[in-house]
Amino acid sequence: MNSLWTKNLIRIVVLILLQVLLFKRIYFGWENFNYFAFLVYPLAILLLPVRTPRVPVLFIGFLIGIIVDLFYDSPGVHASACVFLAFIRPYLLKMIEPRGGYPTQDLGPTKRQFGTNWFLIYTAMGLAAHLLVYFSVEVFTFVFFFEILLKVIFSFIVSYICILLYIFLLNPKD
């Protein structure tokens, strides 16, 4: 139990540092086409142990969001997306519950525990939800619906690749 939470804490710190020191600085795009944002820190919320109660997940999500916001100069934007992701996480987990349910002992929803296919679907849904809320809140109006959609799609592709790289390189057990 304890080592599980220590690992999660380290992962949260590492992902936030990666996000604000490395991925924030990547500027990728060309003339009239900068729809790319690299967001990897949602993985920290997605990988919290499966049986974490919902209230702590919400608080952890909010904290992660606020810390990222400090660096992005955008108080509340990342935090609201994180809180939303933390809120829908139990529903995502329920939607793709493996046959026979989740094991009784607490473990992280990782590729190694539940298989590659399961993990790909889980992260894709979580990341897409996070990006959709993030860009909607950032623009703060639905006038630019088409631009928001483009940003979500292209950022999803690059962020998803980064997240998969992280997972396939480190392949954490929990």
Add this chain to the structure above:
Amino acid sequence: MQNLIQFLIRFSAFFLFVALEVVCFILIVRYNDGQREIFLNSSNMVSARVNEWYDGMVEYSNLRAYADSLAIDNARLKSALYNNSNYLELEEKEVLDTVYRQKFHTIRAQVINNSVTSRNNALTIDRGSKDGIRKGMGVVGNEGIIGVVRAVQPSFSSVLSILHSASRISVALRRSHYFGTLVWNGFHPGKMSMEAVPKHADIRVGDTIETSGYSHIFPKGVMVGTVDTFWIEGGSNFFTISVSIVNDMSNLNHVYVVQNLMRPSLDSLEQPVLYE
């Protein structure tokens, strides 16, 4: 009563979710006021220190490129200086020096945090109130303009980038002297628009756009960019000009904070007129 408490416990996660989202939205809306963000912006000591430490590490690997760019800048300034001295010798001796009272003072600073990808961008520089920086001063680069100081701490300042929805810079066409407002519509960090240029203005593609000096923030005549295209929005009486800005906002290192030494007297002159 018991039912109510049970109901609250049962849906505690949902209520917490709503409460946290409300907190987030309050933060977002307050931030849009543009006034009270100091407590959470990146002038915040912790993130500024982390960024400074990281920049210190990265900067070392880029020393050669920086040295080159500074050398080029020096060469440009030197040539300007030499030309100037040549010219001065031709001037008549009777002209008193007091005619040329210094109007602008520049303070060198280094960018330690920057962004170009969000809708509202800001940057942090490593100079603050103890180096003489005050809220409202302009920031320029080797070429072009960067933004306006919005918050100051003893050793850091936060600069509202020109790539911010609240940024409005007074600019003018160098050739025909018509002026307008430079704003950013949020899509490409190299493209801005100049708005509110009257319909009868004489504009050509490729015209240089410079600061007008009307706001007393930037000196007059700093080059900002060139005219890309221009058009009149349907139903409007003004041109909108698409501007390619001359500097690359995504690659900033050394910048200069500009202090207008005559601003207090100009403000005291103009302020009462505004409220009349």
